[in-house]
Amino acid sequence: MEMLNIKINGMPFSVEKNTTILEACHQFGIKIPTLCYLKDINEIGACRMCLCEVKGARSLVAACVYPIDREGTEIFTNTPQIQKYRKTTLELILSNHDKKCLSCPRSNNCELQALCKEYGVDETKFEGEETKYDIDATTLHLVRNNNKCILCRRCSAACKNQYVGVIGANNRGFDTEIGCAFNQTLDAVSCVACGQCTAVCPTGALIERDDTAEVFAAIADETKTVIVHTAPSIRATLGECFDMPIGTNVTGKMVAALRRLGFDKVFDTNFAADLTIMEEGTEFLDRVKNGGTLPMITSCSPGWIKFCEHYYPELIPNLSTCKSPQQMQGAMIKSYYAEKMGIDPKDMVVVAVMPCVAKKFEIKRDDQGHDGIADNDYVISTRELAKMIKTAGIQFTELADEDFDPIMGIGTGAGTIFGTTGGVMEAALRTVADILTGEDLESIDYTEVRGMEDIKEATYNVAGMEVKVAVTSGLSNAAKLLDKVKSGEADYHFIEVMCCPGGCINGGGQPIVDGHTRNFVDVKGLRAAALYDDDKNLPYRKSHKNPEITAIYADYLKEPGSHKAHELLHTSYVKREKY
Numbered sequence: 001m002e003m004l005n006i007k008i009n010g011m012p013f014s015v016e017k018n019t020t021i022l023e024a025c026h027q028f029g030i031k032i033p034t035l036c037y038l039k040d041i042n043e044i045g046a047c048r049m050c051l052c053e054v055k056g057a058r059s060l061v062a063a064c065v066y067p068i069d070r071e072g073t074e075i076f077t078n079t080p081q082i083q084k085y086r087k088t089t090l091e092l093i094l095s096n097h098d099k100k101c102l103s104c105p106r107s108n109n110c111e112l113q114a115l116c117k118e119y120g121v122d123e124t125k126f127e128g129e130e131t132k133y134d135i136d137a138t139t140l141h142l143v144r145n146n147n148k149c150i151l152c153r154r155c156s157a158a159c160k161n162q163y164v165g166v167i168g169a170n171n172r173g174f175d176t177e178i179g180c181a182f183n184q185t186l187d188a189v190s191c192v193a194c195g196q197c198t199a200v201c202p203t204g205a206l207i208e209r210d211d212t213a214e215v216f217a218a219i220a221d222e223t224k225t226v227i228v229h230t231a232p233s234i235r236a237t238l239g240e241c242f243d244m245p246i247g248t249n250v251t252g253k254m255v256a257a258l259r260r261l262g263f264d265k266v267f268d269t270n271f272a273a274d275l276t277i278m279e280e281g282t283e284f285l286d287r288v289k290n291g292g293t294l295p296m297i298t299s300c301s302p303g304w305i306k307f308c309e310h311y312y313p314e315l316i317p318n319l320s321t322c323k324s325p326q327q328m329q330g331a332m333i334k335s336y337y338a339e340k341m342g343i344d345p346k347d348m349v350v351v352a353v354m355p356c357v358a359k360k361f362e363i364k365r366d367d368q369g370h371d372g373i374a375d376n377d378y379v380i381s382t383r384e385l386a387k388m389i390k391t392a393g394i395q396f397t398e399l400a401d402e403d404f405d406p407i408m409g410i411g412t413g414a415g416t417i418f419g420t421t422g423g424v425m426e427a428a429l430r431t432v433a434d435i436l437t438g439e440d441l442e443s444i445d446y447t448e449v450r451g452m453e454d455i456k457e458a459t460y461n462v463a464g465m466e467v468k469v470a471v472t473s474g475l476s477n478a479a480k481l482l483d484k485v486k487s488g489e490a491d492y493h494f495i496e497v498m499c500c501p502g503g504c505i506n507g508g509g510q511p512i513v514d515g516h517t518r519n520f521v522d523v524k525g526l527r528a529a530a531l532y533d534d535d536k537n538l539p540y541r542k543s544h545k546n547p548e549i550t551a552i553y554a555d556y557l558k559e560p561g562s563h564k565a566h567e568l569l570h571t572s573y574v575k576r577e578k579y
């Protein structure tokens with residue numbers, strides 16, 4: 001490794017050759033502002049906020065793409081000229097921006113607003129005609145508002161990184177705008193609803209569809225029993241919205257806050273993750289024993305399912321028929337729980353708190369629900385839940401821990417790790433191995449499928465049966481894996497696919513982290529570690545050991561894969577066009 005001696009703002013520093021100025025400054029303890037840069041996926045030097053001075057260079061250089069390749073390079077990051085240049089850049093951006101910060105959903109969490117504050121820019125010197133764009137609210141999962149777009153292209157990079165690439169820059173020069181090909185609305189293209197574009201947008205130009213008003217209205221309706229359930233990963237991320245460190249487990253505070261919001265019951269979607277394992281594990285063993293379609297591919301992630309339907313419909317028979325945990329939980333609340341409590345399911349409102357905006361699409365899919373009753377009525381993201389808690393004046397960080405409500409409030413460690421890539425596979429293996437060996441195995445950490453690698457492969461010998469598995473997350477990685485399956489190059493038995501890179505802990509509805517944090521902090525790793533910690537500390541770590549799961553089979557479903565289970569917990573898929 002060749003090291004170079006350089007100077008940053010007159011101070012000596014040693015850096016590896018070809019490190020960018022942005023990275024070197026970060027190592028040196030200086031944050032350079034950026035609005036477009038996203039490590040590995042959007043390194044285009046377009047926003048010009050990161051301009052720095054290199055002694056001897058003819059003009060200012062973009063720190064995010066400028067490699068330091070000379071001994072003795074002298075860099076300046078904060079001269080009056082640089083400050084003036086950055087201020088002008090912000091003023092130019094504001095000259096064609098709607099500037100309605102007071103009502104903007106990203107206010108206080110907007111990278112443009114933060115930089116304007118830092119540089120003292122509160123109005124623009126450049127008065128000109130402001131372009132007015134129509135707002136695209138045609139989908140169930142997100143809203144596009146180009147009036148707040150700064151053309152940073154992070155969204156199109158994230159969408160391409162998901163293999164989909166349905167949004168990008170249209171036209172040129174002053175007419176450039178972000179949109180779909182031929183200016184179609186988002187509902188007319190094969191967007192998979194992952195929401196990754198909303199997670200990287202630095203402004204309020206791309207946001208999830210906000211369903212919080214409907215949920216507040218349901219809570220206020222005294223004729224309704226309003227039940228909420230929270231996905232595995234929410235406990236590891238919600239705290240970030242209240243300035244808690246990334247990777248803080250806030251399960252108890254979250255439950256307490258949901259009660260204070262007025263929900264009648266607070267259940268844990270981990271319970272349904274365990275139920276999923278019972279059904280999916282049984283389905284897998286049935287396919288193996290009876291010559292069913294293999295590899296079987298997991299079906300918990302609705303963005304992945306939509307992707308498969310649009311882009312790999314020939315692999316639909318490989319998908320597990322199990323509904324996602326969200327849908328299983330809703331189905332059991334409106335059948336088993338409703339019957340047990342003597343509540344008409346029509347008088348119930350079920351709200352799912354999810355890391356994912358594709359879940360908003362999922363609740364409206366065909367072949368979900370039963371007897372004309374939807375499994376879930378509303379889905380809100382982690383961000384929307386945080387907004388509700390703030391609106392209600394709940395002092396989140398001061399709340400004492402509370403427990404989920406019984407009957408569907410116990411989740412195992414296997415359920416918790418559903419929230420990160422590899423977790424569904426590990427949870428399934430814990431149960432399948434016990435079933436095949438007929439033992440209560442003690443060795444249950446399948447570490448080969450953990451971690452953030454693009455594709456993880458492992459072969460396990462379970463009671464004499466060889467089980468070849470693969471795990472991937474992020475749709476570009478999924479596409480690589482699926483191509484291997486299609487070509488016959490891979491002979492897996494079981495595959496886990498999660499739509500978002502890293503799994504639900506990095507879902508499109510999770511708390512937004514600014515570009516700098518995203519680039520330089522292992523956000524996914526910290527959030528995942530919180531889930532593995534939770535797993536280790538829970539009294540039950542295998543889905544089939546969950547006492548509420550055994551009770552529900554004994555009382556109601558009878559056995560995994562039963563007629564009743566199929567009616568309530570399984571679904572079907574459709575081929576969709578690719579546009």
Ligand code: SF4
Pocket residue numbers: 097098099100101102104105106107108110111112113148203204205
């Ligand atoms: S996107 Fe940012 S700067 Fe623009 S209106 Fe919203 S908060 Fe203000």
Ligand code: SF4
Pocket residue numbers: 155158159162164165166167190191192193194195196197198
């Ligand atoms: S939701 Fe996903 S697929 Fe749709 S535009 Fe955004 S990044 Fe692309």
Ligand code: SF4
Pocket residue numbers: 148149150151152153154155156178200201202203205206
């Ligand atoms: S929509 Fe957001 S992410 Fe996309 S170019 Fe505009 S500001 Fe950037």
